[in-house]
Amino acid sequence: MSVYINAVETYLPGPIISNQELGNKIGFKPELIKKLFGNTGRHFAVNMNTGKPIASSAELITIVIKKLLSSSGISKERIDFIIVASATPDTLLPSSVNQACHAMGFRQIETYQIVSGCSGAVQALKLARELVAAPDNGLDNGLVIGVETAYKFLDIFDEHAGKKETKELVNYTLFGDGVGGCLLSNQSSASSIEIEHISFKYLGVDEVVGQLANWRGTRNDIDYGALLNEEYKLIEKLVPGITQDTINALTDKLGGRPDWLLPPQLSGSMLEKILSDIGYTADEVFSLVDEIGNTANAALFFQIKEFSDISLANECAIGISVESSRWLAGGLILRNRKGLL
């Protein structure tokens, strides 16, 4: 059974934060952020003067659900399930998806929350596609959402905080908050994007963990170590090859080069390197990482939205996510079916 994206929406909390503003806050030369990582801005769901959160993950999920219901015209009673992917849930319990359902007044709906890094959007889309594609399970319309609010990790407001290691500091320059989501359905609409193929795998790369985000519980008598760690050099070494392999497999599946590429959203510099390695040019690509940072589980939805807004009928895209935590990769083939179904 064919599965369609019938709406896609995104949202960025608060104003854009420039390299100048961020660099001054964290003690990192602003021009170095651009030079090293190729990023020029990002959003954080936090007041940059006071450090107070301006939106929780549950609130961002609620916003994107409202936008999806509004733009698709579907009533919330017709939504059969919601799957959220996030590396930064508000709490462990309750799940942010369920907090959003409570805020929205949903009832008797299946809800799932995946904890994962950048590949979570592909994971959630893959699971959702299986759910709506199966006949006779009563699941016809589902929302798939990726969200990040990293305010608990944004340790730049406490004058008593210790000096940060570069491996931790780098995270602030690379990441950004945001939310994105889509409505998946087994019925097409006038504005459908078809998911022609989707795959996702734990790869089995025998390397150290590339990206770590740890959490603390009530105990203070344990040494939690660095809560954030980014092996940027290792990521820079491995991700282009993993991306190439994933694109090759998807191109074989598609039977040729796609009209558009939605590349991994690790950083502006990484994007340039990947494009140069694989021989794609910037005008074939939908990417926002240089402007909004790596929004992890939300990133792919920003790219799908661009594809949906800009591509022509019958054009296709290959999208790729690479998660450097324990080395996962996924990808999908999308086709613009607007007006064709």
Add this chain to the structure above:
Amino acid sequence: MSVYINAVETYLPGPIISNQELGNKIGFKPELIKKLFGNTGRHFAVNMNTGKPIASSAELITIVIKKLLSSSGISKERIDFIIVASATPDTLLPSSVNQACHAMGFRQIETYQIVSGCSGAVQALKLARELVAAPDNGLDNGLVIGVETAYKFLDIFDEHAGKKETKELVNYTLFGDGVGGCLLSNQSSASSIEIEHISFKYLGVDEVVGQLANWRGTRNDIDYGALLNEEYKLIEKLVPGITQDTINALTDKLGGRPDWLLPPQLSGSMLEKILSDIGYTADEVFSLVDEIGNTANAALFFQIKEFSDISLANECAIGISVESSRWLAGGLILRNRKGLL
């Protein structure tokens, strides 16, 4: 397509911890634990003298995967996916499921980790059933695992820790660590349990959050509030009714009373109250909560294992999970198909 549980395994870390030992540690009268909550023991994946963890979630996942592969005789290359459910992941990134895959040398396998409370086992089983039931998706055999290691919340080893509120203290008396899992397949074996039906829903109960588990990031300048909270009185009030409704729906689906009941595993006392309300006797029930505490996402697997070990061919069971965080409930109908297929 029919879906079968072809193996089910469980594991409890470390020695049993009696009410006497726990009560002395946390300053709670041991006899009151039994009297108020009906529990007599639990396991924690931590050395009770030193507070050092004796197993991580990833390590417990690894143990149960090894047991499942061994008891089913299936090779790890034939496992197409693993879904883990947990409220206490080791880290946010990488996911514990992926750390376990790395330890086990898995390659090119789909992995998912759900963050949730007690209902996560039903969520994971429901997703897994959809994955193996779908034809032509290449997913025929999957492992579904529930795991808890609450050592980051077991704040009883720090002599400098402040006095705990009762709402937080209660958690220590109610919960326990453990892991359980099963092998799901679309092919039956000589020892199959068939999943005849499974359902799970966010209910939409307009009440406060019954169970909270929060996490701290790097920031120390935010007031995280109580990281654990259990509204025991509210849970006591709402769970029996939710359980009754869920059993009624499943009994209707089954067309009669089941041979066995796998009731929610909140506490020994809650179990007694539920059984009395719904008119079941202890000899119709598989429940371990009084002996091992509420092992949350692992609990259902301990009950399924009892059903698998003890029930007779063709007997059936109804299992129910209720999650009091934002009020979720799920259930399933199992049938012992041993020797029948």
